[in-house]
Amino acid sequence: MLSESRMNRERLAMVAVALMLAVAGVTWVLTQEEEGGSELDALVEDGRSDLEPRDSSAPQTGVVHRQGESKERPLSEGTAPGKSAEIPPPDVMPKPFEAAAYGRVFTREGGEEKPLPDAVVAICRDVSDHRGLSLQGAVLEHTVTDARGRFYLGSIPSDARYLVRVEHPDFASRFVPKISFESGQRRRLDIEMKAGLTLRGTVTAVDGRPLAGAVIQVADQTMRVMDQMQGVERQGTTDSEGNFIIRNLTPGYKRVHALMKGFATQSKTNVYLVRGDADPLKFVLGPGVSLAGRVVFDADDSPAAGVYVTAFGLQRDGGGPFSYPPVITDEQGRFLYEGLAKGDYRLTVAKPGTLAPGGRTTARTGGEEVVIRVKRLPRLRGAVVDPSGNPVSRFSIVAVSRDSLMFASKRLMRHFTSEDGSFEYPCEIRGAKVWLFAEAPGFAGGRVGPLSTQGAEMIDGLRIQLSRGAEVTGRVVDASGKPVGNASVRLLGVGGGSNPLAGFFVGSLRGLDRSARTDTAGVYRIENVPSGDYRLGISAGGFASSESQRSFQVRNDEPVHLPDEKLLRGATLEGIVVNKDGQPTSGVTVKLSLKGTPILASAYTTRTDGAGRYRIEHIRAGIYRVELLETSAVGGAQRIFSGLGGIGAQAQEVALGDEELRTMNLSLD
Structure with a gap:
């Protein structure tokens, strides 16, 4: 029986994100956060199980409402609370090509941890086409924490990237981005919840009388969810005096709507929340x-x-x-x-x-x-089979306007479970040449095309045969030639021809989800690699991340063995940030970008502590631009710097060598 997962997607949200990206730099967190914050991204990247998620200050979009058991559908309002999942014993492992996330949700009182029951924990597909950002797609599974604050989410396909969201009415939302799993892995996530910020205001009619029962919706302006109906972070109503209080909001820029039957809706944008309560808002509604x-x-x-x-x-x-x-x-x-x-x-x-x-x-x-x-979307119908012609029961389908998976968008990918390998794919790409790609665990993938979807309502009888792919092996060593264990090695696509910017977009934003970790001898083994041109991205704890400049080819499922890749320790940059009066300033984001790279390239960031100090470690050698941004402009890997409120008129430059320690004090003048 064929079952197709629902893709929660809102094209308008993506338009808004694209417009912001066109004028903005995307900051990608590669280093530590402010003092007292944890290192979730680094721990996830290193594959450790004792995870402590960072205290992200980024605004979180979308409220996860409680409801009954569900798979791959938005969590909607007005439904019954989900049940707390039983936590299997540690020796019960997920099935092959599946994974599980478990852990606990807690708060702190008097410095001591206190478990938080009845928190909703949801794991969602990450459909972002940029490795440094997350964009919430379909809710795959959710549960409610038990009396000890524990949760368990099982049967998670291990061949995709995810994000985890936690919601509780008494605390600000938490958002854990860029979560990936290995086949059969149980990954632990221990998540701390904190009280959020408060927004107050009044709603009156044009004649001055207070409006009771007006609905107040608060949405985050980064719109990091695909389903626009989930873009509301918090919602409330006015009391008999027309006053409203919306609690437990995350910091950042907000869009606030005031709605009342019989009156014209009014909105306020760029409402800035940071450190304490914002100034009260005043809405005056006219006739609607x-x-x-x-x-x-x-x-x-x-x-x-x-x-x-x-x-x-x-x-x-x-x-x-x-x-x-x-x-x-x-x-x-x-x-x-x-x-x-x-x-x-x-x-x-x-x-x-x-x-x-x-x-x-x-x-x-x-x-x-x-x-x-x-108009209805064209439907593409067919079956997916293995190299022997046998049906594949679990797979993903995506349409691409060019004959390369490098140009595929995760937003258009659909996931299927079908015993006979059958599928019916709604194709959002209309054109004379469309290719249909299929991927499945244990295979490199396959494709069919070109197809013409112009004016078509149904194309039937398609057959996509998957190949096993090639195996890419090699070794990661340090500067002295010693093996580096537990290093993450991932494939990056190569594209763009003679256009370096196009090559960046294809190679860095839409790299294949093919990766492996080195063993104690520093050896990695990446399986099921389709034919194509690649290079490697490598990261490991205690070393500067590396992206290989040399590319290699995979052809006809033939194995490829690569020369040793060397990791260096990297440089360290530290100092103090002061304001125009010479006083140390906390909460300022220090951004370090490699000179000459595109605006969307990765960057090192950190925030100053209470004494205005910052420290960034394991920086690749090179010449960097040093910029100062206000706190909300970058909040974890999820925030987009739009240029609004940036501080520091000009970026300074600094040249860093491997294992160099450099002190650089910065001023907001």
Whole structure:
């Protein structure tokens, strides 16, 4: 029986992220955080089991509401709490090509740890196309901590990357990014929860009377979730005096909506929360109007249910937000947009896995019912088989507009479980040449194409045969030639031809998820590698991370043995950051970027402690730009620096050699 996992995706959210990336640098955490923070990313990268997640200051998007047992669907409001999962004994290991995450959630009182029961812990697919960022996709599994704060999440496919989110009404959200598993692994995550920040304000009508029962929605502006309906971090209502209090928010920039039936929605953007309570917000709501309509399929005028409809203001009387929270069509394809100011709007529609991109129309309030016509996605149907022609029961499918998996987007990947290897894939790429790639545990993958999806509704009878792939082996050593054990070795794709920037995007942002760890002799073995051109990325505790400059080829499943890769200890940069008055400043982010690299390249970052001190270790030798950013601009590996509020007008430069210790004091002038 065929079962296809639902992909939680909102195209509008990705547009917002793409716009920010176009004008922003992405900071990738490779070093320690502020004093008192832990080293989750480093521990995860090193594969250790006694994990202590970092105290991330990044805003977390999306509230995980409790509900019953579920797999790969968004956690929605109004459902029953999930049950605490039983924790198997330590000797019970996951099945091959599966993994498990377990651990505990706790708080601190008087310096002592206290278990936190009834916290919702969810593991979600990470569908980001950049290794340094995380983007929440489908919720794979979730549970609720028991009386001792323990949780267990099992049956996790080990061939993907994940993120873990923890929610509790009395504490700020926690977000643990970039989690990966090895086949049969049980990984421990011990997660500390802390109280968050508070946002207060009032909502009144234009005549000054308080509005009781107005809904206040707080969303994080980085929009690091695919499903826009999960983008609300916290929600509350006003009391009889029109006052509201929203507690346990994470720091950073927020978008706050005030909604009330019969009134026009009002929004405030760039609401900055950091260290304590923000200034109270004041919303004054004017009269609102509604806009009704239907969404139908163009081919047969049948209703399109469950479609997200989002209104963007074009010209409105009395202003209002640029975009409004989306509404969803009912079974008859109807929607009702309330709380709009009078004016003209552009309406866009989206439904992951169902609608072709581009459905939109313009409408004016007070006019006739709006009808939005949409097209169904082409469906590609077939089967996946092994080299002998036998069906493969668990696999992933993704469509690509070019004959290379390097150009694939995780957002378009669908996961299937089918005893006879059958699949039906909704293809979001329309064109004369589309390739369909399949991947499965224990295989290098396979493809079929090119296919023409222009004007097609169904393409049937496809057959994708998987190959076993090649084996890539080698050794990692230190500067003296001694083997380095437990080093992480991953494949990086090579692409872009003579265009170095294109090569960076293809090779660094969308590298294959093929990796291995060295044994005590420093030997690594990467299996099931498809044909292609590659280089290596290597990291290990106590060493500077390395990306090999030499590339190698894999052809026709033939094994490849590579020369030794050498890791160096790297440099250390430390110092004190002071303000314009010469006083040490805490909470300032120090960013170290290799000179001459693209704006989205990886960077070393850390934050100053209470005495204004910073220290970055294991830096690769080179010339670096040193920049100072305000605290919320970078918060763990999840934050995007948009250029808003950056401090320090010009970046300084510093040249660092291997094993060099350099002191560099910095000023905010």
